[in-house]
Amino acid sequence: MNTKRYLIRIGAVIGVVATSIALAGCSSASSSPKAPTTLTIAAPNGPNSLDPALNGNGTPLIWYTQLAYEPLIKRAADGSAMPGLATSWKYSADRLSFIITLRKGVKFSDGTPLTAASVVAWLQYYKAHTSFQWMQNVSGIAASGALQVTLTLSTPDPLLPIAIDQEGEAGDIVSPDGLKDPAVLGKETHGAGPYVLDTSATIANSQYVYTANPNYWDKKDVHYKKVIIKVIADENSTLAALRSGQVDAAAISPKNVASAKSAGLQVTAAKAAMAGIYFFTLGDSSSPLANLKVRQALNMAVDRKGITKTLYLNNGVPTTQYVPEGMPGYVAGLEKKYPFDTAKAKKLLADAGYPNGFSFKMVVQPGASSQNLLSQAVIQNWAQIGVTVQLTAPTAFPDYVTALETGQYAATSLNFYYSAQLTDLQQLFTKPALYNAFNFDLPEANTLATEQRKYDITSAAGKKAAETSETYMVDNALAVPISSTDTVMASSKKITGVDFTSAFPIPDLTTFKPAN
């Protein structure tokens, strides 16, 4: 027999056999409809830790903890604070105490009851181990009743309800069993939430599998038997998984919106974060960035409209502000403050004493994918007025921190999830502040923060104080906010409940349910 024909025949047989095995497999692997008892979500990163004291907060990383840990306060999609493990809470008249009343009859997933003592134990552990600032003003934690806990404050702090909701994670109570050996909290969950982590099915940084918690206090509110979060780092792979039905919901980037819609997916969006540039050297008299006119010139030289349209398409609006429209603190008039005007910016720079411009180094914050492009676009704008910027873009967070520690970088790109105006003020411009790496001291910022802390965030006085702070921050061009960007969620038509607004821009997985 002719060898060639022989080989071709063999090849064809192998091909047919392999294809039929594969196609047989695919009928059970991909095209079978997902049972409505399982919800599958895709996320671009795994959690920093499953321990609520160590996990990232204020970003979608809270998905990993919110499924298993019920917070004291549950923030609804419209931003309002609803009862969770706490049924009521209030400040004392002098606002130096915060009293929390706990829900009766709640059990942790391990069957032990929720008591004031267990809450106190958790909060003490949290305060001792976290590196976040949510509890920084709490000087005392004590049980003031069988189901009541009182926090004593060293100075008024209106952000406590946020600290103990699913965003801040300080209220993600861990059972006493879990606290016995805190090392296990990195891979197991011991909460009172609607689900429990299934450690045997979970593969760290690949997929996290949660099963319904039989001890959950509000059983009718548990919509699935199983929730799976798959870690898919690549945007295209996420979109492919969504389009082929492997994943029910995921965040997508604005450029994939059209593709998602044409695949029959629902697309929900809301303003979620401020993208811009932040300056470290505001207190360094030798740095041009410490000069008000210089910063105002830099603000005026940025083509916010053009950059926003190019990078964020229909899912971003240009802004000069730190909070989105609709949030207390937003002042419509401030949007007119820095119109795009290269000539005027150049003149301001000359007035400030830099007719020939100047140069500095900037580092891109890794994480948000468009930060690099945003930085490059801004640098091109600034080059037009003679300001030269050397950009470094570390790929991983440890390199970013190392870069900051060298002290050579005067600025960084910023992607700041919306929380409250006071959160911006406290994390950016007070001393100390999370981002204030070089410890600049702006007395007015500190004073305004102290003033804002006296009032509830949503009260009239609180709103007024927030507006005053916002005006101060924008008038003094402390940083360069550029765009108010959306979180965009694509979800299968088989689920509903994917709700979120700019008041609380992180979708709550526990509200997703099958569409009927």
Place this chain on the structure above:
Amino acid sequence: MIKTLGLRLLASLVLLIVVPTVTFWLQAITPGNVAQQILGIGASKSAINTLNHQLGLDQPVWQRYLTWLGGFFHGDLGKSYITGDSVTGTLGGRLGVSLSLIIGALIVFTIVGVGLGILSSTGGRVFGRVIDIISTAGIAIPNFWLGVLLIGVFAVQLNVLPATGYVPPDQSASGWIASLVLPVIALSFAGITGVAKQTRDQMLVSLASPYARSLRANGASESSLLFRHALRNASGPIITVIGLIFVGALSGSVVVENIFVLPGLGSQAVQSTTQRDLPVIQGIAVYFTIIVVVVNVVIDIVNTILNPKARAS
């Protein structure tokens, strides 16, 4: 042959110590603060120092290396800095995934590559030219681009194969194969063409040689000439190339695992490197070295079986 094998094993053992040592020292001189990464930007200096002490990172590098080496000789690869899980536990589940992908690619590019090579060596000039063109394309096309293309066509448009993910064989044998089809194609494509070209070249040399002419003159059938004689004589360089391409496929697997979201060693390597999770990176270096060593030993054995000349050396 035993002596060759023995020497080879000894060399492999040395390699098994040298490779992780090199990665350890490379990691040690790279700046970066693991404790900072775990605790975040806002961490206080004292919290960072405490965690550094807990993880043993405040010890001098020599001491840390010797501690790791000591553990290694006891089969203990340490614990992940990030999750606290044992390294062998973290990597154990992922080894099967990587092996399925890599061995699958090895089988595919060997069989298909050799098959195509034989076909084109017996076919006409046209066939040979076609193989040449495909070879160039195979080397030029990046495997991640091919992967995305395959997903777009087969998973999204036609919906006949899964877009992402891995199904373990004990869960569903057909699902396992289905989840591997596209990744294996993406990973093996460049290899197929390399092997095919090498096979064709070697076969042409063999088929044109004097002994082939003598066999034909003696009436030997074409297929016996092809398989029993020519292919065996050509096998030396072909097998060498297969070994080389396999090592290339190991690094290619990292990218393919990321595109197809396969929870294997490659995707863990990417994760652990960005997180500065030194014990896990060391563990992956060890596992990869073992895989390379084992495959090369097998290739050597196959080579000595097929080539009497190799036995002598």
